[in-house]
Amino acid sequence: MAPFVNLWEYVVDRWDKLSLQVWLHTSEVVQATLLATVIGVGIGIAVYRSPAGSAVATALASAVLTIPSFALLGLLIPVLGLGVAPSMTVLVLYGLLPIVRNTIVGLSGVNPAVVDAARGIGMSRFSVLTKIELALAWPAILAGMRVATQMLMGIAVVVAYAKGPGLGSEVFSGLTRAGSANATNQALAGTLGVVVLALVLDGIYLLINRYTTPRGIRD
Amino acid sequence: MTDVTASASTGEELPRDAAGTASDGTTTGAEITLTNVTKRYPGSKTPAVDDVTMTIPAGKIVILVGPSGCGKTTTMRMINRLIEPTSGTIRIGGEDTQSLNPDRLRRKIGYAIQQAGLFPHFTVAQNIAVVPKLLGWDKKRIDDRVDELLDMVGLDVGTFRDRYPRQLSGGQQQRVGVARALAADPPVLLMDEPFGAVDPITRGNLQDELLRLQSELHKTIVFVTHDFDEAVKLGDKIAVLGEASKILQYDTPEAILATPADDTVAGFVGAGASLKQLTLLRVRDVELRQEAVTVDIDESPAAVREKLSRSHNPYALVLDRRRRPCRWVHARDLPRATSLATAGKPLRDVVSTQSTLQDALEAMLAEGGAVPVTGPQGQYAGTIHLETVIETIQTLREEHNGGDSTGADGGTQQEAR
Ligand SMILES: Nc1ncnc2c1ncn2[C@@H]1O[C@H](COP(=O)(O)OP(=O)(O)O)[C@@H](O)[C@H]1O
Ligand SMILES: [Mg+2]
Numbered sequence: 001m002a003p004f005v006n007l008w009e010y011v012v013d014r015w016d017k018l019s020l021q022v023w024l025h026t027s028e029v030v031q032a033t034l035l036a037t038v039i040g041v042g043i044g045i046a047v048y049r050s051p052a053g054s055a056v057a058t059a060l061a062s063a064v065l066t067i068p069s070f071a072l073l074g075l076l077i078p079v080l081g082l083g084v085a086p087s088m089t090v091l092v093l094y095g096l097l098p099i100v101r102n103t104i105v106g107l108s109g110v111n112p113a114v115v116d117a118a119r120g121i122g123m124s125r126f127s128v129l130t131k132i133e134l135a136l137a138w139p140a141i142l143a144g145m146r147v148a149t150q151m152l153m154g155i156a157v158v159v160a161y162a163k164g165p166g167l168g169s170e171v172f173s174g175l176t177r178a179g180s181a182n183a184t185n186q187a188l189a190g191t192l193g194v195v196v197l198a199l200v201l202d203g204i205y206l207l208i209n210r211y212t213t214p215r216g217i218r219d
Numbered sequence: 220m221t222d223v224t225a226s227a228s229t230g231e232e233l234p235r236d237a238a239g240t241a242s243d244g245t246t247t248g249a250e251i252t253l254t255n256v257t258k259r260y261p262g263s264k265t266p267a268v269d270d271v272t273m274t275i276p277a278g279k280i281v282i283l284v285g286p287s288g289c290g291k292t293t294t295m296r297m298i299n300r301l302i303e304p305t306s307g308t309i310r311i312g313g314e315d316t317q318s319l320n321p322d323r324l325r326r327k328i329g330y331a332i333q334q335a336g337l338f339p340h341f342t343v344a345q346n347i348a349v350v351p352k353l354l355g356w357d358k359k360r361i362d363d364r365v366d367e368l369l370d371m372v373g374l375d376v377g378t379f380r381d382r383y384p385r386q387l388s389g390g391q392q393q394r395v396g397v398a399r400a401l402a403a404d405p406p407v408l409l410m411d412e413p414f415g416a417v418d419p420i421t422r423g424n425l426q427d428e429l430l431r432l433q434s435e436l437h438k439t440i441v442f443v444t445h446d447f448d449e450a451v452k453l454g455d456k457i458a459v460l461g462e463a464s465k466i467l468q469y470d471t472p473e474a475i476l477a478t479p480a481d482d483t484v485a486g487f488v489g490a491g492a493s494l495k496q497l498t499l500l501r502v503r504d505v506e507l508r509q510e511a512v513t514v515d516i517d518e519s520p521a522a523v524r525e526k527l528s529r530s531h532n533p534y535a536l537v538l539d540r541r542r543r544p545c546r547w548v549h550a551r552d553l554p555r556a557t558s559l560a561t562a563g564k565p566l567r568d569v570v571s572t573q574s575t576l577q578d579a580l581e582a583m584l585a586e587g588g589a590v591p592v593t594g595p596q597g598q599y600a601g602t603i604h605l606e607t608v609i610e611t612i613q614t615l616r617e618e619h620n621g622g623d624s625t626g627a628d629g630g631t632q633q634e635a636r
């Protein structure tokens with residue numbers, strides 16, 4: 001049990017710094033998810049009516065995911081420098097796929113008769129989109145956001161390599177100092193922190209889902 | 220038996236002023252005219268609707284009927300500009316629809332479709348309230364209107380107001396769909412196979428209710444169906460459409476049944492045209508007989524026996540204190556009877572003067588003979604006999620074969636009384 005006692009002591013000892021990292025990590029991932037949602041839903045809205053457009057958008061978003069995050073970061077650092085900008089860009093790009101895909105699935109899953117009735121009784125195109133189509137696609141979009149957040153939790157560790165904020169800096173500095181005092185504890189604290197955070201955020205998603213899905217379409 | 224509501228084809232109308240408002244304040248129908256309307260979908264060589272010109276009279280139900288793919292839906296959707304005509308003019312109440320903002324135009328036109336298309340994330344009340352909200356009504360007025368409409372379409376306010384669409388049966392969803400279409404009291408109602416997806420019994424009920432509503436509301440209703448029987452039942456006028464919405468015949472159901480314009484229409488009308496005409500005739504249109512012996516429920520069995528033997532009639536019809544028929548009693552039941560309230564057998568079927576001859580025929584077949592007919596308050600009005608119906612069918616058939624039936628009210632008026 002000794003290593004865990006040590007880890008516990010380490011965490012208590014460095015709580016001020018660690019809690020800041022936890023906060024920064026969360027904030028980075030949440031912001032990236034929100035930004036990816038705005039962009040992803042926008043793309044979804046732009047393409048969902050056209051099967052070809054939908055296929056292209058989904059393929060592009062998938063292509064991003066096939067680039068290793070490290071490589072993508074390496075490509076971005078020369079352009080954007082070190083710090084928040086390249087990490088955020090990578091996170092948003094990776095977060096797009098589940099959100100774009102789920103937005104398309106959600107919007108094209110809306111019963112055409114419902115949309116026809118909405119137009120037919122005199123709702124404007126914008127109202128139909130916001131009050132009917134997006135409202136009905138919302139559970140799917142939220143599910144996409146949830147997947148994105150989970151993914152970004154881990155990827156945010158990697159992109160901290162570019163001197164981005166968050167628990168990744170703990171992991172990296174622990175790994176680079178391997179062998180020296182507390183190095184393992186530092187890496188472990190960072191890693192476990194990410195896992196715990198991911199679980200907490202997932203729980204929050206369940207609550208959001210519960211309270212934002214209208215009763216008429218809740219399972 | 221069934222309480223079939225007055226067909227709207229009887230020509231009785233509420234008084235209304237020039238603005239198309241009935242005496243009770245609801246908006247009544249506006250005339251719709253289509254002039255040389257054509258729709259060519261991009262990428263298709265032949266037009267889906269080719270040069271259609273027709274007038275849909277104010278306050279009437281006009282049915283567009285024709286085979287699948289003939290352009291009924293396209294024609295109807297051009298009226299509220301869900302589809303823009305390629306050429307031609309459509310006017311509602313004299314106003315060119317192209318001169319209006321399409322969203323605003325649609326808020327003044329009720330729209331009901333086959334799968335109802337209710338918003339699944341809105342309650343029944345919220346679904347109905349959409350258009351009034353768009354029109355900026357205040358909350359109190361909207362709430363009152365929702366309750367009034369639920370009542371109008373036969374849904375209990377307490378039970379259904381706060382339900383979600385998925386908690387309703389198909390027929391109930393259609394009722395809500397109709398309520399939503401009527402919400403802002405539009406002069407015009409477009410209905411695209413609204414009862415196409417419900418079971419036959421529910422469909423029959425919904426059709427009866429639509430006729431009842433229309434007899435109060437006098438909207439201009441454009442109703443699309445591919446079911447000719449539905450067209451006959453509901454239509455004041457029927458437009459039988461062929462390819463590209465070509466109007467093969469546009470006339471009253473009576474006239475189309477009696478004299479189909481050509482073989483295509485005749486084929487569409489189908490077999491048993493004269494039987495179908497029975498659904499157009501009401502019991503009040505034919506002669507009732509007064510030969511049945513009627514007795515009061517309070518009379519003594521002995522007195523009734525006396526009456527029957529005097530009239531050489533084996534049966535007497537027992538009427539209750541409000542003169543509603545309630546039982547048949549046979550002479551041989553009487554010696555053992557203590558009271559007319561229990562003697563003989565209760566009536567299984569009664570038809571009213573409002574019932575169709577079809578209903579009366581069914582009742583007669585069930586009863587095995589003449590059936591008592593009741594008037595407006597349920598009081599006894601006479602009996603209807605199988606021979607009367609057979610004579611009526613014969614007359615109709617002669618007219619049909621002779622082809623001498625006139626347009627508008629041909630077949631029916633001749634038979635009246
Ligand atoms: N949006 C569309 N684009 C192209 N063709 C269409 C479209 N809608 C309908 N059509 C074609 O127009 C014709 C008439 O269709 P429709 O009006 O739906 O017929 P109906 O309601 O009588 O079944 C059909 O041949 C159909 O394939
Ligand atoms: Mg159709």
